[in-house]
Amino acid sequence: MAIGHVLLGILERGPAHGYDLKRTHDERFPSAKPLAFGQVYAGLAKLASDGLVEVAETQQEGGPERTTYAITPAGVETLESWLAAMESAGPYPADELVRKTITSLLRGADTTAFLQRQRATHLAVMRELVASQADVTNAAASIAIDHSISHLDADLRWLETAAERVAADRTRTA
Amino acid sequence: MFALAWTMARAGGWARSALLAGCTAAVSGLLLVAVALIFISDSADEQVASFVRDGGTRGGVVFAVLLLTLPPLLLLDQAVRLGSAHRGRRLAALRVAGATPSEVRRLGAIEVGIPTSVGAVLGIGVFAVLRGLLGGREYDPETLDGSNFAVVPTSGAPSLWQVAVVAVVAVVGTFVGWWASRAVVNSPLGVTRRRSQRPPRPWGFVLLLLAAALTPTALSVNHDTDFVPFVVIALIVLALVVLAPWVAYVIAKRLARRTDRPASLLAAQRIIAEPGAAGRAAAAIGGIGLVSGGVVGFILDVRGNEDSSYMAGAILVAISLLVGLLVAAGSMAVHSVESLLDRRREVAFLAASGMLESELELAARREITMVALPLASVGSALGAATLPVIGGGPLAESIVAIVLGVGITVTLVWLASAFAVRAVRPWARRAASPLNLRTE
C-alpha cells in the first residue's frame, strides 16, 4: 500500500494525471527506484476502487486519453491515519547480506575477501549517493538521500566491525 | 581535605611548588632585612655602612629593600598562574564530583599555601645568608669605619616582629591561593579561558597626576616632609604597575596594525589578548630602567668623590638591579612556559604548517621586548636625566648620562630577553613537537 499512500500525498496538493504522479514521485525519492507507469496506473485503480481517489477530468486532444485524478475526503482521511501510525523501529529481518556473511564465516571460507569485496560494492553506491546529494538543491530530496546514505553507512560500519572481529578472532586462534 | 590538597599540589608538579617557595623565601628574606633596618638600635656596638647608620638615609635604604621585593612578587604572581588552565580543569572536575565552592577554595588555598608557608620560613635562611654576606661587624677600634657593604644590621635580637613578618607572608600566600581558585568556583564547568579580556584602561594616569601634584613638596628642603619623596616614588611605581597593561595593549595594537612580520604579529596579538603578564614584567623592567638610569647618573656624579661609601651603595644597587632584571625576565619566561603548555596543539600546528623554530622563538622574544624595551628606555632616560637636571649639572654630562643609562639598560634588557627565551627553549621544543597533533 506504500506507493498508494505516496500517491495520495501528491494528489493532496492538487489533481494530477498519471505521468505527473510518476515524475513527482521520482523527484521526491531520488535515491529510490523510479516508478514504472504500470505501477502508477495499478495503484490509481486500486485507490479509485477503494473510493480514495476519483476521476476529476478526462481529456482527449488528438493524442491518447489523459485522465486527471483527485483525492476524495476518504482519501485524505486514509493519508492522515497512515501518517499518524508510527513506523516500527525493528527488529529487522536478517537480510541477504547478513545471511551471506554469517554463512561464509561459519563455513571457514575466506570471509575477509568477501567483506572487502562487499565494502567496495557498498562504497561505490555511497559514492553515487554522495555525488547526487551534492547536485540536489531542495531539502526534501536531500532528506530522502540522507536516509539511504545513513542505511548504507550503517551497513558499511557493520562490515568494518565484522572485518575487525574476524581479524581479532584469527589472531586469537592463531 | 589536607590529603586531597596535597595530592593536588603534587599533580601540579614540583616545579611550581619550588618556584612558589623560592619566590616567597626571597620576599620574606628581604622583608626581614627591612625589619632589621627599621629596628636597628642607634647605640648598638656595630659597624655598618655610613648610609645605614645615618638616620637620614636609612629610610631610603629600607625603601630600596622594599622595592626589591617587587620582582620576586611578580615572579610569584606568575608562578601562581602557572598551570592555571590545568589546575582549573582539575578543580572543575572536583566541582563536578561534588565538592562545594568553599571546599574548592580551601583546596586552592592549601595548594598554594603550603609552598608559600614553607617559603616564608625559608626566608629566615635567606635573611641569614644576607646577614652573613652583608652583615655589620662587631665594633672594632682598629677599623673604625664600617664596611661600605655592611647594610644588614646584625645586632638586634630576634624579635616578635620577625616572627610576625614570616607569619604575615605565609597568610598572604595562602590568601592568594584562595583568591586564584575563585574563578573555578563560579562555574563547575571550568574557567572559560581564551575569551577576549576587556581592554585595560589607563587609570594609572590618576596616580601619576597625584605624584606630579606632590612633586613640589617632595623637592622642598623642609624636614617635616622628608617622607614625601618616597610617597611620590611609591605612587610612580604603583602608576607604572597599573598603567603597564594599558601601555602594553596600546603598543601591541599599534604594532599589530603596522607589522608584516609574522613573529611580531603573533607576539602583538598575544599581548593584546593578555596584556597583563607582558605589562607587569615590562613595568618591573621599566622601574629597573628608571633606577638604573639614576644609578648611572649617580655614578658619573660621585666619580672621584672622597667618600667611597656612595660608590659602594651604587654598586649594591646595581647588583640588585641585575638580579631584579633577571627575576623579571624569569617571570616572562614562566609566562611563556604557561602559554606554551596551554597551547601545545596550536604551537605544534604552527610548526607543522611550516613556521620555523627560529620564527617561533623570535615571536616569544618580541613578546618580551615589544613592551619592555620602550618602557626600559623611557625609564632609564628619565632616571638618568633626573640627577643632572635637579643638580643643574652641565648639559654635556646630562647627555652622557642619558646615552649611557639608556644604552646599558637596553643592552641588559635585550640580554635578559635572550636569556628568558633560551630558558624556555626546552618547553618550546616540546610544545612544537608533532606528537601534540596526534589525536589517536
Add this chain to the structure above:
Amino acid sequence: MNEDRMDEVLLDSQSVHKSFGRTEALRGASLSVAAGEVVAVTGPSGSGKSTLLLCAAGVLRPESGRVTYAGQDLDELGEAERSRLRRRDFGLVLQFGQLVPEMSAVQNVALPLLLDRHDKASSFTAARGWLERLDALDLADARPGEMSGGESQRIAIARALVSGPRVIFADEPTGALDTVNSERVLQVLLEVSRETSASLVLVTHDNRVAAVADREVILRDGSNELRVGA
C-alpha cells in the same frame, strides 16, 4: 594505484615505520598519491592513519622507509627546508585546534603568506578573498574562541588553501562537525582540489568522506590492508 598513472605520482611514501615509545604506529605502511588525485585513508582508530599523513606531509620523520614529494626524498632535507616545503607546497587541516587563539580569523589565514615574506597588503587581500569564498567574511575579525566548530573549521581550510598548496592534507577535517557542516567543508575541499589540480589526502573514519575520494587506502595495525583476491 592504476599502473598507467604511476608516472604522475606526486607524493610517495613506501614501507614507512614509525614508533612512539613502545607503540609501533606504522609498520611498513605505504601511500602514493598522483597529482590532482583525491585519496581517502581509512581504517580503525589506532591503525596509524594520522601518523601516515604526518609522515607523508614531512611533519614526522619515519624511522625507516622512503618518503618523497615530487621526486625529492624528504629525509634528505633539513628541518628548515622541510618547514619551507610544508609552508609553500602543502596545506594542513586537522580536526580541531589549529588556529592561533589570539589572532583574528583574517590574521590566521594571512599567517602562511606573511611567513613566506609576502607583503602585508597582498597577504590580507588574499586572506579576505578566501574567507569570502568560504562564506566566512563576516568572521574576519572574530577570534577562534568566538566561533562555532564549523566556522573555525572553514577558517582553518582557508588558511590551508591560502598559499596555493599542491597537496592538501586533511586529518578528520569533519570529525567534529555535524552532517550539514561537514558536507559544506568537504565540498569546498573538493572544489578547490579540482580547480587547482591539488591532490587531496583525507584521513577519515567517516564513510561519507571516504566516498568522495577517487581511491581508498585502508590501514590496519600500522600497515596497508592486504587485498585478498582483488
